[in-house]
Amino acid sequence: MEQKNTTFKRYFKLYRLLIGQFLKAIMQSKVDFFMGLFGFFFSQVMGIAFLYLVFQQIPTLDGWTFDQLIFIYGFAQIPRGIDHLLTDNIWMIAWRIVIKGEFDRYMLRPMNLFFQVIAEKLQPDALGELLVGSILIILSISKGIVIIDIWHVVLFLISIIAGALIYTSIKLFFASFAFWIKISGPFLQVAYDMAEFAKYPTEIYTKIIRFLITWVIPFAFVAYLPASYFLKADVSATVIGIECIIAILFWCISYAFFNKGTSIYESSGN
């Protein structure tokens, strides 16, 4: 236990140090920083405007009101934003780090490999998602459509963490293909884009897509399904339980796959 504790402390300290250095480096180009933030914020606003336009035509969607959909939309942004903020460097594994042999550098240092990947970068663009998500959730709460009691608040926090972990696991899984095929960016992009479906109630899709985003690439469990628990009293808390199980399961699979990938890593010639 003592050993575990010191390891955790050491990694925590290293994380602060590495991210601190990263922030120092990006602050040097403030323009990039704010443009990225603004860009993401803008695309979020467009997403909501789109929802609004759709609802001018149809007042309810499969039994969901506009206000409820706004909550689902906002709720979906939070785990996505957390994952985007913390683990964005996984994309670089898929596109560049493996094929260019830059993974060598991680292999040479006495630290956990996954830790090194994510400790290299924070993605400030994600603040746009977190901001919009928070605003929409607060708005929904003020309208009184969200169930609030101690259970729901605790499960809300757990659900967000589990949702972010599902995002990270899916990214890590598809990025790890790069160890075999060198560039896995296109696959990762397709898988990640599936998350777009999860912003809306899954009932509106055909059976195949519904099955796909619920059980194969389980983005439905990061947004729509848990969000419904917070909106409807008749939805059981089991849905959050399943979300957590999926998160842990997917994480274990992805992490094992990533480890397998690093063991067959081929570097690149000089």
Add this chain to the structure above:
Amino acid sequence: MIQVSHISKEFISPKKYPGLRGAIKGLFSNEKVKKMAVDDISFHINKGEIVGYIGSNGAGKSTTIKMMTGILTPTNGECIVNGVNPSKYRKENAQNIGVVFGQRTQLWWDLPLSESFSILKEIYNVSDEDYKNRMNFLNEVLDLEEFFHRPVRTLSLGQRMRGDLGAALLHNPKVLYLDEPTIGLDLVVKDKIRKAIKTINDNYETTIILTTHDIDDIEELCSRIIVIDEGKKIYDGSLKELKEKYGSKRKIRMEVKHSKELASFSTAEKLNCSSNDCLTEYDADNHLLTISFDKHKIETPQVISSVMEFTDVFDVQIQETELSEIVKQIYNHEVSEELV
């Protein structure tokens, strides 16, 4: 310190065909090409040795180093570095070794060198006291102070290399791998780097494995060399031995008084030996006569006097075979059969 036993590394890649048609064909074919980058290599390196690991481009040098550092997992065989198997216990191994790749920096590009060092201090868990002592030593041998606070991307190649070397040594590794540490550097900086390597080896008994194409690196640093070619080890022994065995050629260069007959002049004929043992070349434009001969078979004065009998000699230069020539021969597969 390092025990490498029968390691091999095989790379499998899809077969490629030339041209656009080939590219399309490649999409539908399932053929694979196997390449043995390293083929059954074994050696043992003792503590404190400096070993030169040489071979032509693509011979498998970097692949071997990458297996010893834990970047690559061997297809067959295993290596043990300081009691640890690098591919199984990567983190433990990483704590014991330092690595410098001449082609690629391990430093943080946008950060001042000083910050890179303070990050590395934490990564390798170096205590404050050790850090202080270590920095004093590194400053002394590498003169890091003059550019210590500048971002790495603004450093010259020579400064960056000194920075990289310092960074690899901060945690006092028992084994240091240097992959072409002097590549692209000017002579003064090369010299500085070599001196630093030597000092580190003397003071800390650091075991050093060095790959290089620079013959001077080997001559000045390495007591032992391992030569590999096409993934196989073809020589392992002392530098002196290699030179004695294959450096038997001596070259004499003479500036002579020009005469037409010199073009057909042959020292071999004069001394009654085969032209294999004694080769004469005449450069009519510069009036230079070059004679290469086996020094174990022919005496130098014999050669000079045979020429002096024929024409006037103004200047004489005697050259021993340089290591670079032996290496060149090895690269061209000229001596590889004899060595095996």
